[in-house]
Amino acid sequence: MALTDKRIGFIGAGAMGSALINGLLKAGLVTPDQIYAADIHRERLLAWQEKMGIHACADNGEAAAAADILVLAVKPQAMEEVLEEIRERVNGDKLIISIAAGITTTLIETFLPGVPVIRAMPNTPCLVGAGATAMCLGKYATTAHETMAAAIFGAVGTAVTVKENLMDAVTGLSGSGPAYVYIMLEALADAGVRVGIQRDIAMTLAAQTMLGAAKMVLETGEHPGRLKDMVTTPGGTTTAGIYALEEGGLRVTLMNAVMAATRRAQEMSAGQK
Ligand SMILES: NC(=O)C1=CN([C@@H]2O[C@H](COP(=O)(O)OP(=O)(O)OC[C@H]3O[C@@H](n4cnc5c(N)ncnc54)[C@H](O)[C@@H]3O)[C@@H](O)[C@H]2O)C=CC1
Ligand SMILES: O=C(O)[C@@H]1CCC=N1
Structure with a gap:
């Protein structure tokens, strides 16, 4: 599926966020100017902007506002704070993809009512196009959203959809x-x-x-x-x-x-x- 007209935001560009950004660019699914990343590690983010030509956002709210598809790639412990920060900048027209271990779609929907959410568990080999990702759909996500997420994770490896009650198990198997x-x-x-x-x-x-x-x-x-x-x-x-x-x-x-x-x-x- 072409994502040529989509802006993809990343909140958190650490080990997994950067593996996904690099993997997507290597796969040619998106161009650097479609990527909007935010990270509290500002220096590293600016170095990325310099090296790869992606947009380095001033804060999480800016990435949330810019993105059509927003990938949340911060540690689970930071998730509630991030959701609180972005709640005013997100509406039902955007797709939220969370890759955080142990963060349920219900928790995200509590902060972002009515917003389509996909919970995914990728792994670091996404960086070299050989990732394994399992994902599940939140209450407001449709098959069109699933197709978009499958295009993203499929471009950097293999992607499957599972029921949410299996997400902790896939985290233990292919995530770790x-x-x-x-x-x-x-x-x-x-x-x-x-x-x-x-x-x-x-x-x-x-x-x-x-x-x-x-x-x-x-x-x-x-x-x-x-x-x-x-x-x-x-x-x-x-x-x-x-x-x-x-x-x-x-x-x-x-x-x-x-x-x-x-x-x-x-x-x-x-x-x-
Ligand atoms: N590392 C892995 O193999 C995998 C990790 N995950 C999930 O991905 C998420 C990120 O994990 P890693 O990339 O390993 O961690 P990491 O620590 O390498 O990256 C997290 C990034 O988030 C940034 N950050 C922290 N608080 C922030 C905030 N409030 N706003 C914006 N940025 C913030 C940090 O500066 C860091 O760059 C976790 O939730 C983890 O469960 C999922 C699949 C595999
Ligand atoms: O160790 C962790 O918690 C994360 C989730 C899967 C891989 N790394």
Whole structure:
């Protein structure tokens, strides 16, 4: 979907806000002059304006007033203050997209009555066009709004729509997920070094192996268990490695990580800071 006539505002241009801005520009979905960003970290914002040609807004209200689509990308703890600041500048003609973990559409609608809201959970690989985003619709969001949000997140990766009661779960899985993968990657590279491979080569091989394995699942549609069996020669090396992984409880450790992050998102949704 073309967003050529839309102005996209960002409140918060930190790790995730800037990953989205950069990803959208790289994808060519919008041009820099369509982006209106506000951030209390003024110096960094001005440096962005200089480097990329986006509009650096003087405050959040200016970004809210300028934007047709306003992405809220501040920490959950700052959200109520930001909503209070922008409430007079937002009406039902705008689309609000919040990416904050644990902030419900109902909370946003309480501050912005009657305004279309989409709650999304992207992840940092949006920066390189390989993000995974799940989103849900607030009470006043229509399928036209969903199409706009899907165009934004689809331009920087894969986007799916889920029911809001699954948003904390997707936060625990794909929102936080890149961090789990980086830890696995770092460990694999360390292991490569441990068995005598130069670090840069070990990192390249480990990262490409992860990318390739993930692509195999996405592109062949095969069950990962079957793809694992294809790697595993009877009495060979892989089965020795897998035995060690199972002894170390890798599967249950990963499941515990997703469950712990989901519980934390649930606590945040329930208002615990
Ligand atoms: N980092 C990640 O992987 C993901 C983060 N998120 C969500 O994105 C949101 C932002 O997270 P990060 O980018 O990681 O945090 P961050 O701390 O890197 O960025 C937040 C930005 O908001 C700015 N800011 C703080 N208070 C502000 C205010 N009152 N008005 C305007 N700007 C303000 C900060 O200066 C900072 O640049 C959070 O709600 C988080 O739950 C969602 C998906 C993934
Ligand atoms: O750690 C966090 O709370 C955010 C939400 C998902 C990824 N980062």
